[in-house]
Amino acid sequence: EDTCSQEHGLSECAVENQTGRAEVRDSSVQAVEEWLGAELRELDGPRWRAVPSLRAREIGRGSAQFVRRVCGSRGLVQRLELQGRLERHSGCVNTLHFNPSGTRLASGSDDLRVVIWDWARRRAELEFDTGHKSNVFQAKFLPHSGDTTLAMCARDGQIRIAELSATQRCKNTKRVAQHKGAAHKLALEPDSPCSFLSAGEDAVVFDIDLRLDRPATKLVVVKEGDKKVGLYTIFVNPANTHHFAVGGRDQYVRIYDQRKINENENNGVLKKFCPSHLVSSESKIHITCLVYSHDGSELLASYNDEDIYLFDSSHSDGADYRRRYKGHRNNATVKGVNFYGPCSEFVVSGSDCGHIYLWDKHSARVVQFMEGDRGGVVNCLEPHPHLPGLATSGLDHDVKLWAPTAENPTSLKGLKEVMKKNKRERDEDSARHGDQYDTQLLWFLMRHMRNRRPLRVSEDHSHFKLAPKTFGTLYSFAHSSAKPHATCTESQYAYFGSTVVIYKYIVFT
16 A cells, blocks of 8 residues: 555655646747737738739829839748859858849958859859968959959958959959957948958958058957957948948947047947947857848847847937847857848848848848758848849858749748747857857867868777767767768758849749
């Protein structure tokens, strides 16, 4: 009888424990649901309707604005689908940039090369060695240069210029500036074929003018108090080119006016923005990318393992965000973010889950959700300057092209489950690493393992001299099952790409 009562008591405890765990699980799921639903607005009705718009164009009404309205329509965004891949690089593709007319696409890679694509024909027109010694992070056509001048920056800190000929040849490349740390981003001035800005992890912003014998002038050293702030991103306001914004290894978006930089007053900063709940955050929050809207009135900032925030650039110093875009994951690499649409109607970002997210800017609701890669990370997103298309890339070695050619709009299948998973993993990582591990180190390890040659393994495992434990969180080697002369290959990591296409004739005829 004693034994029976003990077993009965144990079974009751087990049931109570299971019930308790189920309640905790349910409350956790509910909390995630509430978090995802917070700060959302209702979607507006469609602003562009195909049939009335086509009829109006046939009789000469609104034809001048037809393509702009098409490109900014939610209906076409919801029909984006993969059209093809551009394959030429032998390393991760870190940068994409269309020329001003949209006929050419430049891509730069860890293989230290830049490729100029005729993307419509999916053909490489020019490929050249950049002269960089480490990962190429950005390559951009300078405006009004006839597509003959390309500015580049890289992990080696060099800012280089490539001079291209009309006969599809690279005449030369030369260094015009040198950061004392990686240089992640360049900021073009919309109307200048000879001047641009660069930002580096040394906290320095250079003003580079190619007309000068010594092109680089130190514009500002970004600081918080007396501490330098390494920079990951920079962007010039397209409506007021004296203003530029930077972001990096802290939580603040800083805006400067080139005419008024006095480092003795507020470290030269014109104004700073930060989400109010991150101002006093003890975790290592930083900004991986920021970008101005088409008219300079708004600023988007993407935070590592946090969300994307929209600020009004005209607001005063210290103003809080206006919109918040959630559901993706920005942890493993330095994610880009961008506006999509001729009037910045949408927000687009990649994610560690391998998907591409497009949010309606006003409502902050996801309106498109595409699988960039089954096993990887999407970092770089480049909308076409005039057409409803998109190019993406990342840890994979190709560029993917997307266009609105799907027969039916997306059903957002699986979106909620993926968003919940991203949130859950984010919370778990935050709890596990109160101080959050260095995502730059993780990025380096992923790249290193991604580009290593396959390892030859013998029975005594003597070839494992790189201490697999170092990469335990990234890769798993099955030592016990290894056979003589078996070949161990790394896990297939992040494949995303770049996109673009030839669209249905009804849109552009």
